[in-house]
Amino acid sequence: MCKYTNKLITDFKNPDLEILVATLNRNSLDFLIPMFPFCHFSEYSILVVNQTQASNLLVSEFDSVRVINSFEKGLSKSRNLALENTIGKIVLIADDDVVFLPDFQQNILEEYKQNPSVAAICFQTITNEGFLYSKYPKSAKELSFTNLRKVLSIEVTCRVGNLNMKNCRFNEFFGLGAQFQDSETFFFLRNIKHKGLKVVFAPKSIVVHKPFSSSDDASSDRVIYARMAGFYKRYSWIAYVLLLKYIFFVFRKYDFPAKEIKNKFSIGLAGINDYKVILNKKLDSSYE
Secondary structure (H helix, E strand, O other), X not given: OOOOHHHOOOOOOHHHEEEEXXXXXXXXXXXXXXXXXXXXXXXXXXXXXXXXXXXXXXOOOOOOEXXXXXXXXXXXXXXXHHHXXXXXXXXXXXXXXXXXXXXXXXXXXXXXXXXXXXXXXXXXXXXXXXXXXXXXXXXXXXXXOOHHHHOOHHHEEEEXXXXXXXXXXXXXXXXXXXXXOOOHHHHHHHHHHHOOOOEEEEEEEEEEEOOOOOOOOOOOHHHHHHHHHHHHHHHOOHXXXXXXXXXXXXXXXXXXXXXXXXXXXXXXXXXXXXXXXXXXXXXXXXXX
C-alpha cells in the first residue's frame, strides 16, 4: 500500500484523479516505474495512450492502469483521446519522462476542494537539479491569457465535467507530431478561457522534469514555423510584425549566422501562410 494515499482529503477518492500519460511505441509498463519512485504506479489511476503500430502493443495487467493503443500520430490527438476516455473526475496531463513528487495527488485534490468552480488548475515543476522550472507567481491567482504562455502541459490538471460541458479539447493542428509542432498547451488553456471557464495557478510543486522542454529551442525551424502560425491565429496581420521582431530576437539571443536570417524569416512566413489556409477553410473552428 502506498503510504501517501492515506493522506487524501475525504471529498475525493483515489480514482477521482486519473493521470493521462502520452507515450510512444511501448510494449511494457516498466517506463512507469521511475515516474513513481515513492510507490508502485498501480496505486494510482492511470490511463496510458500509446501511439504505436499493430505489431507493438502495450497491455496492462493492473485494474488501475488502463491502456489505449492508438495508431494515430500527434501529441494533441493523444491528449484528446485520453480526455474522451477518462473515468476520472479530475485529470492530470502527463508525459512519460516526468517524476511525480510524493504528495502530488493530495495537493491536486486539495486545490480542487478549495476551488469548486474552477475548470483547470496549473501547478509548478521542479527541475532535476532541485530548482523551480520557471518564475512562477508567488501566490494563487487566476491566469490571464498572457500568463498561459509559460505553462507546461505536465503542470495542467482539469475538471473533466467542465471540459465536457464546453467541449474543450486540444487543437490537433498544434503540438509535437502535428503540422505546427508547438503551443498545444497554450491553445488548450486559451480554449478553456474563451469558453468562459476559469484557469488558476496554485503555488505547489507536483512534478520533476529536466530543466528544458521541447518548446525551449526558440530558434529551431520547427518552433519558428509553429509559433508564427500561432501568432497569426491570435493576432491576424500583426503576426507579420511579430515575425520580424521574433527573428531579430533569436538572432541576438542565439547568435546564428546572418546568412540564416532570410531562411528563418521564410520559415516563419510559411507558418503564417499555411495557417491562413486552415483559417480560411475554418478547419480548426471547433477549437475556438
